[in-house]
Amino acid sequence: MIRENKLYDELQVGDTASLKRVCTANDLYVFAHASGNLNPLHLPNDEHDNLEAVAPSMWIGALFSSVLGNILPGPGTLYRAQTLSFLDRAHVGDELNIEVTVKEKKPDNIVLLDTRVTGRGGDRIAEGMAEVLAPVRKVRIEDTDMPELLVQQHxxxxxxxxxxxxxxxxxxxxxxxxxxxxxxxxxxxxxxxxxxxxxxxxxxxxxxxxxxxxxxxxxxxxxxxxxxxxxxxxxxxxxxxxxxxxxxxxxxxxxxxxxxxxxxxxxxxxxxxxxxxxxxxxxxxxxxxxxxxxxxxxxxxxxxxxxxxxxxxxxxxxxxxxxxxxxxxxxxxxxxxxxxxxxxxxxxxxxxxxxxxxxxxxxxxxxxxxxxxxxxxxxxxxxxxxxxxxxxxxxxxxxxxxxxxxxxxxxxxxxxxxxxxxxxxxxxxxxxxxxxxxxxxxxxxxxxxxxxxxxxxx
Incomplete structure (x- = not known):
């Protein structure tokens, strides 16, 4: 699949894009390695059923970048700021919907977007506002499979x-x-x-x-x-x-x-x-x-x-x-x-x-x-x-x-x-x-x- 970004002049208030993502146990292990957060509530193990392991809130927040960087505005987008409010929890096995909507276009290529993650039954898990720099040149990229990560579990x-x-x-x-x-x-x-x-x-x-x-x-x-x-x-x-x-x-x-x-x-x-x-x-x-x-x-x-x-x-x-x-x-x-x-x-x-x-x-x-x-x-x-x-x-x-x-x-x-x-x-x-x-x-x-x-x- 070929993805094409949207430049500042092409963006319209109300433009919306979304992705779906299933939270897995491997996601939590990888995030623990990357962040250093070893809170046992976020690490599926023998004492905590994988289906009830709680996804770290900042992992949820990081999901917004997948839509911003891949779809809207897309490749070439740079973050300036992100506000976050966490309203509920996500667990291993939950399918999450990550959605962004253009709210305002400001001078100097700056765009504000509403950001939200919904989970079980459409309940809101996180929401906030992203401030980004829109791409400055047209980019078309092909979706490629990322190298798989080996999570050492037994x-x-x-x-x-x-x-x-x-x-x-x-x-x-x-x-x-x-x-x-x-x-x-x-x-x-x-x-x-x-x-x-x-x-x-x-x-x-x-x-x-x-x-x-x-x-x-x-x-x-x-x-x-x-x-x-x-x-x-x-x-x-x-x-x-x-x-x-x-x-x-x-x-x-x-x-x-x-x-x-x-x-x-x-x-x-x-x-x-x-x-x-x-x-x-x-x-x-x-x-x-x-x-x-x-x-x-x-x-x-x-x-x-x-x-x-x-x-x-x-x-x-x-x-x-x-x-x-x-x-x-x-x-x-x-x-x-x-x-x-x-x-x-x-x-x-x-x-x-x-x-x-x-x-x-x-x-x-x-x-x-x-x-x-x-x-x-x-x-x-x-x-x-x-x-x-x-x-x-x-x-x-x-x-x-x-x-x-x-x-x-x-x-x-x-x-x-x-x-x-x-x-x-x-x-x-x-x-x-x-x-x-x-x-x-x-x-x-x-x-x-x-x-x-x-x-x-x-």
């Missing part, structure tokens, strides 16, 4: 936490929570009612970590062990005997814990291979993204990838995805006998068609672009229920999966929750670099998965 995880907090706390054996981060993650999940932790390890180190974190361990069961190996063995024993419904890694190497998980006698083996699942909340993506396997299976063969894929589908189902769309990744989207990952991907896709992998729609090989972007898939002529819409990504090997997950976390600012599946209980694997929300989300997805299994999930 609303998908917020919903998972709400669901997990509604469940009975998951009794969780925490192996060696002997420093602040590992203990803090377990205690934070306990405060949210997601888990009931049993702390296993060196009591003195656990209590020292609690003092450093300001945590009160009153009422928390602590089981003393001599070393990390014994802590891992005890945590697995509690799960093996049904005294715990999950195992959580504390301040120890993942391999030391998993060695006890997969041991033949007294371990947590099932008929399925153990694999790691990252559940990622990526800002700007309208659904959660699952990446597997990025932490356990180094160079999985086809048989291992069947279990990796099934574990990832099961996780998606437990999180409420009705029929997960699974993209099996490779460097290219065509089958090439020289690239083993393309052969594996094609086999996994056909196995899903034959019911050997259940619960999801599996397609591959897909490259990352046409797995995630519909236009990229169309450009390459790929017609698929998965291409461009993948909710689960199965990677060729641990290296590629680990790099993908960390790129999403550190470049795209995703939060990543991680568990290992394929054992008789979920294994919560957190990293020292995880933030609070990631630690909470890891416990939440373990609780939701465990609940799904108990209620009949395969």
């Amino acid at each position: 609303q998908h995880f917020d919903k998972l936490l709400d669901r997990a907090e509604a469940l009975e706390p998951l009794i969780t054996a925490v192996a060696a929570p002997e420093e602040e981060n590992s203990l803090g993650g377990a205690m934070l999940a306990a405060k949210h009612g997601i888990i009931t932790p049993i702390l296993i390890g060196n009591r003195a180190a656990i209590e020292a970590a609690a003092r450093a974190e300001g945590e009160d361990l009153t009422g928390i069961e602590i089981i003393e062990t001599e070393n990390h190996g014994m802590a891992a063995a005890k945590a697995v024993e509690l799960a093996h005997t049904g005294q715990a419904g999950a195992v959580m890694k504390g301040h120890m190497h993942t391999s030391d814990l998993l060695a006890h998980v997969v041991k033949k006698d007294g371990g947590l083996r099932t008929g399925r291979r153990l694999s790691h699942v990252f559940v990622m909340d990526v800002p700007g993506l309208d659904h959660m993204l699952i990446v597997s396997d990025a932490a356990v299976n180094i160079m999985p063969d086809l048989e291992a990838k069947v279990d990796i894929t099934q574990n990832a589908i099961d996780m998606a189902l437990s999180l409420g995805v009705e029929q997960p769309k699974v993209g099996v990744l490779s460097a290219i989207e065509t089958v090439n006998p020289k690239i083993q990952s393309t052969l594996d991907a094609a086999a996994l896709s056909k196995m899903a068609d034959r019911g050997q992998i259940r619960g999801g729609i599996v397609d591959g090989p897909l490259a990352m672009d046409n797995a995630m972007d519909v236009e990229a898939a169309k450009t390459k002529g790929i017609t698929s229920l998965v291409a461009g819409r993948a909710e689960v990504l199965i990677v060729p090997n641990l290296e590629s999966g680990n790099m993908l997950a960390k790129e999403l976390a550190f470049v795209a600012h995703a939060e990543a929750a991680g568990v290992a599946l394929g054992a008789s209980v979920p294994i919560i694997l957190t990293s020292r670099s995880d933030g609070e929300k990631a630690r909470l989300a890891s416990c939440a997805i373990a609780a939701l998965y465990r609940d799904w299994r108990i209620k009949g999930g395969q």
